[in-house]
Amino acid sequence: MRILTVDDSRTILAMLHHTLTNAGFEVLQAENGQIGLDVLKNEEVDVVITDINMPVMDGIEFIRQVRATGKHQSLPILILTTETSQDKRDQGRAAGGTGWIVKPFDPEKLISVINKVVH
């Protein structure tokens, strides 16, 4: 199972990488939405986990563009954010986000949320 993680924070990327690889996932990383789109062009992934606040291309636009790509209409996308203000989360969902993960996450919770959205 491959997971694309998109976040501009190296710390978060490193922690996701650690947690997910320990759980047996293969992890791809991107520093912003634009790079995330590039990765998706060339790589097949099973789940995407993305931050919202990022430079160059934020998570909302990223999700929107992923969904606009025919082959990714059923790709689960989890929004990763500390943003509890409902509007950010709703924006992410309106753009096509499947679910969300609240930072800071503990490893078990993270895996259980991923299991919620993949076969």
Add this chain to the structure above:
Amino acid sequence: MSDLDEFKATYFDECSELLLELEEQFMAIQDGDRDADRLNAVFRAIHSIKGGGGAFGFDALVRFAHSFETLLDYVRDGRVELTEEVVVLCIRSVDLVADFVNAARTGEVLPAEYGATEKASFDALARGEAAETGGDAPGATDDLDEEFDIDFTPVSVDLDTDTPLSAAAPSAGGATRWLIDFAPYPTLYERANDPLLLFRELALLGRTTVTAKLEALPDLAGFDPFGVYCSWSIELASDKASEDAIREVFEFVDGDCAIAVTRLEALVEDEPASGDDLPSFAELAEAAKAERKFVPTGEPDAEPAVRIAPAISLAASAPAPGAAAESAGAAPRDAEDGTGAGKVPGMQSIRVDLDKVDRVVNMVGELVITQSMLTQQMDDAIRDRYQELVRGIEVLAQTTRGLQDAVMAIRAQPVKSVFSRLPRLVRELAGKTGKKIRLETIGENTEIDKTVIEQLSDPLTHMVRNSADHGIETSEERLARGKPETGTIRLSAEQAGGNILIVVEDDGQGIDRDRVLDLARERGVVGPDQQLTDEQIDNLIFAPGFSTASEVSDISGRGVGMDVVLSNIKKIGGSVHVRSWTGKGTRMTLRLPLTLAVLDVMLVRVAGSPYVVPLSSIVETIQNSRADFGHMPSGGKVLQVRGEYVQVVDLARRFELGSEQDDADRFVVLCEAEGNSKIALVVDDIIGQQQVVIKSLEENFERIDGIAGGTILGDGNVALIVDVQSLKTSNAHQNAA
């Protein structure tokens, strides 16, 4: 290092970068640039610092950052106006965030009220505006805190929830039955949610029986392949599920489906729910099939053909209903596969451990040596006989040089990383001295070797301090002299040949030469009758322990500033020069090597062995026969050169290699050490100039006084690098003793 420590290290690393960025962005904002990108960037930076801090439980930091972030969020969407006052508060708060980060790193516990004033200001500002727009002002602070708490509420199915909240508690050990009616909307599928996964999740709570309701399925003619016609009713028997737990399963599809959860009566028979009892998806499908009421009206054989054809035409002509709504929203539909590729910026980078780069640098160094060794071995006879080989070696030489440049470029970094710390320093200094100072930076993208950059921070700080403290006058003085009220310090970097020039220039009062000279005489740095040029006097400020401030200020310190500059710069093979114009300003120029690994040297011979002297420290070379030696009463020897007496060190004697007699064929190498002091080295012969790769003596052998390191020459011999500064210092001690 544990994983956690490693993450923390990454986090603190990242924080430093983010703080630097915050600093930069706010400076621009203060200068009136209210670009949305900047406001977003500062918000993101604080957001990231908070996010990472939360992961490690740095609560004080997170609390402060949270309030800060909220304010910035309001600022960027215009709810709070970015007044000068707010900007100042933000800049001060960046410093506080830095303190919090630092405390988190060192484990220091900051007082509880630390940053409380600023935090209160954030909250008040956020609240003040909220009152105008939202009208729920009184509770605003609480809302913030609440929201903050929610940040850390885990999102997951709580498997330990005992009894249902409903009044009718089940009998002990009895399972409760729930009926869940679930009808997805198209948006559920558009967001890549899948009912099957929800059923699987639900099955974790207990035993489920899923029934598909297909009444809504239209006739084939009216069938939209993207339409949603199926809904389900699920019966859940569980002794641990609560309505909350059930609703939590559907959390991600809230609003994307119609859902009703009804509690049925307790089961008479106690059926323990366990994972083994879960129906497989095959069973679920079977169950769905069995329940299926819909029978296609057409002939079974014809069905596939009929079903596929309209599906294709429909897909081609009409987009999914949700997608159509979306395109009306914001995202242009043409931003698909093809066009996206053209917009991708070509900035791709990887992070590489510095150790790995250094290993490459060292190996390239070896390669340079081997290559020059090969070149040296080629005499005319070989050249004539093996022309192909010679050509090959020439190409090798070229490629090696190219490789060396390329590798050095990897280590190169823009000086921006050092320059960007200085605006804050100037701001602080201006605040402390009450002067008005503006800092200009030019050429921040000039690249220098990373090691040089690291060594540059202290000297530059001292130089800028010196300009702000001693150079720039107070506003009154400046106005009285007909100068603009605000003083300017200009910081520039440029590449000049194999060097980087960094210039710190100010339009202040210039160096007070009379006072400098008086002080230098008073302190014995300059002899009573010694005549110095203006330039020589100016450069006295780099003499150890020299301070020209009439009062010792807490800014430039106690005269440890400028000599530190010189020693740091010399350490990395650079030099400092100062020029001053009375009443008009001072210019300090740092000349730095582009790279540290390769050194330009003069190769000399001492007692039959090769030694190298860094070219940057050599003033001139003189034949012994033409040198004007004098003897000191103590027995030491001095060289008289242009009215100056310079200590003489015979390297053969100094390194105890058997002292040779003074000989007219020998040479004197006049070198400049720190603080403009000179030393004359006597060597047997001068061989020539070349580039060498520096090898550490301490790493490979041990420290030797008077030797800065070693190098391997083209012929494979080892040559030691003469440490001019330590020779000068130890010689002074010997003379004093």
